């Protein structure tokens with residue numbers, strides 16, 4: 350994000366960087382053991398209530414699973430694949446916005462190792478029948494993870510295609526039984542300056558903690574995902590571990606990272622970027638090539654990776670290409686006013 354005054358996929362990740370991704374998948378499966386140990390219902394592939402030992406044997410010569418993980422990920426991919434090539438793992442995990450760890454694109458990858466993601470709990474409060482503080486594994490337990498390949502379009506006009514692992518937000522919210530008064534869902538990132546170096550800065554980039562929100566119908570839309578992994582591994586810290594939102598038809602700043610609180614409300618919550626610069630960043634933040642940012646056009650985007658000489662510019666599509674799935678949510682609204 351730029352500050353003002355304050356100063357559809359043909360290839361899976363495994364086909365791009367096979368060894369690394371396979372190794373990471375194995376790490377993911379290992380790390381997922383804590384879920385299983387807590388009695389978790391199945392996560393990815395080899396994990397079950399009995400454990401995450403993965404039924405498929407590792408081929409000692411190639412150091413790859415003989416079968417299974419990749420196939421099961423593909424099986425779970427369903428209709429949410431994107432037609433474009435994936436952005437390589439390297440770019441997804443080293444070109445980030447996570448101001449809690451610094452404002453440079455490389456800062457999160459450099460600094461986010463200080464974030465402790467296990468144990469992790471999430472407070473659920475407001476308009477729900479079952480409020481409380483829940484361990485993340487208990488929130489995830491009843492659900493099956495799936496892989497979804499989504500485009501991520503940042504308001505700064507760059508974009509990526511990322512294979513997320515996660516659970517639809519609607520399924521998670523239903524667990525806590527929203528009341529009929531719930532009209533919005535607010536999300537809050539961890540506030541802990543000891544773990545998050547960017548929150549220690551004297552002239553902080555933003556007011557902490559980072560807060561985002563959705564209308565309840567946006568939150569319940571089947572596209573809206575709570576991610577716990579990407580490229581078949583647990584989320585790297587710089588990408589918002591251990592639990593982040595992914596709303597693919599909105600500018601990336603809505604996809605809040607490292608969430609510790611979910612609050613359902615009757616009133617529209619105040620959100621971080623809208624509060625910080627309301628004339629530049631709206632509550633809705635739907636990707637819209639017809640509504641420019643006051644300081645730059647939103648008609649095009651740089652699809653990463655690119656270079657200075659070859660920036661890989663492509664056209665931006667309404668709702669980031671997810672018009673069919675979400676346009677009905679905004680019927681009759683003037684999207685130049687509700688940007």
Ligand code: MTE
Nearest residue numbers: 445446447448503538559601602604605606
């Ligand atoms: N969440 C928190 N807590 N802090 C942030 O600075 N940046 C947002 C969003 N979520 C941000 C955040 C922005 S501007 C973008 S574009 C996406 O995260 C980037 O996600 P990525 O780094 O995983 O690509």
